Amino acid sequence: MADLLSDDAVTEALRGLPGWERDGDSIVRTAKLPGFTDAIAVVDAVAVEAEAADHHPDIDIRYNTLTFRLSTHSEGGLTAKDPDLAGKISAAIDARS
Numbered sequence: 001m002a003d004l005l006s007d008d009a010v011t012e013a014l015r016g017l018p019g020w021e022r023d024g025d026s027i028v029r030t031a032k033l034p035g036f037t038d039a040i041a042v043v044d045a046v047a048v049e050a051e052a053a054d055h056h057p058d059i060d061i062r063y064n065t066l067t068f069r070l071s072t073h074s075e076g077g078l079t080a081k082d083p084d085l086a087g088k089i090s091a092a093i094d095a096r097s
């Protein structure tokens with residue numbers, strides 16, 4: 001169980017997450033990597049983080065461009081789990097950009 005974030009809390013969290021935007025009940029980031037294998041390496045690193053957090057992003061893979069979408073399905077919106085994992089996804093992107 002995790003509490004839904006207020007609109008202000010979401011705005012505040014996104015201030016510390018460059019590249020992430022709110023889309024309704026989700027936060028979303030698209031990132032272009034140098035190539036396909038870099039993109040897959042990011043997905044692989046994110047899979048490890050997602051399993052550790054028991055929190056899983058929707059991932060769209062288009063050649064070297066990844067789109068991550070985060071929402072807490074069990075709560076029907078955004079909780080602290082979403083910006084937490086967003087930060088880890090951004091670190092995985094930065095490490096391979």
Ligand SMILES: C[C@H](O)[C@H](O)[C@H]1CNC2=NC(N)=NC(=O)C2=N1
Pocket residue numbers: 054055056057070071072073074075
């Ligand atoms: C049973 C398991 O803990 C749940 O299904 C987890 C798994 N991963 C999840 N991921 C996301 N994004 N939202 C959830 O509510 C969620 N629930």
